[in-house]
Amino acid sequence: QKEVEQNSGPLSVPEGAIASLNCTYSDRGSQSFFWYRQYSGKSPELIMFIYSNGDKEDGRFTAQLNKASQYVSLLIRDSQPSDSATYLCAALKAAGNKLTFGGGTRVLVKP
């Protein structure tokens, strides 16, 4: 079992709709979680991070964390074609301070 799991997609979303991305992790020692966006052939760029249970909002993005269920999600509201990319979920463990990445979810926003 991978430490961080994501559905590879593609997740197809109409323009203006909400895209919902899910991520599960296996190590309960994970303490912070990061969402990165990666356009094809480009480097990952940080969208947001979350470390407390509940929701965290930043513009059109909302991250949700449920440590009991070991589940992190990212919602993208009012999806735009420019949101079409691969979204990487990553977990940071307290021990060693290393990020472990999921395989990424590819999102396609259709006009």
Next chain:
Amino acid sequence: DADVTQTPRNRITKTGKRIMLECSQTKGHDRMYWYRQDPGLGLRLIYYSFDVKDINKGEISDGYSVSRQAQAKFSLSLESAIPNQTALYFCATSDPRQGSNQPQHFGDGTRLSIL
């Protein structure tokens, strides 16, 4: 100028050759990382360094070596390249002063093809 610079951006070489990928940063971060990315596998950690005197193996270090020449420089070497090392390689940095919320900042990547 980019905060995290990788050179070269693209490299095509032959099996058995020695290759060095270089990474330099102007962010003043102590921590530096090397990842490789293969389609569908996300980013996998090769080596990481928390300061100039600290080098640690990641999950896929076999066939690779690194050198931390200075706080700002971290190079990755493939001593004898093989075709399954064809991948996209990323260097990243982070600032431990940000504690458990320290994000990693990535360079633009090096696309390496080994024939």
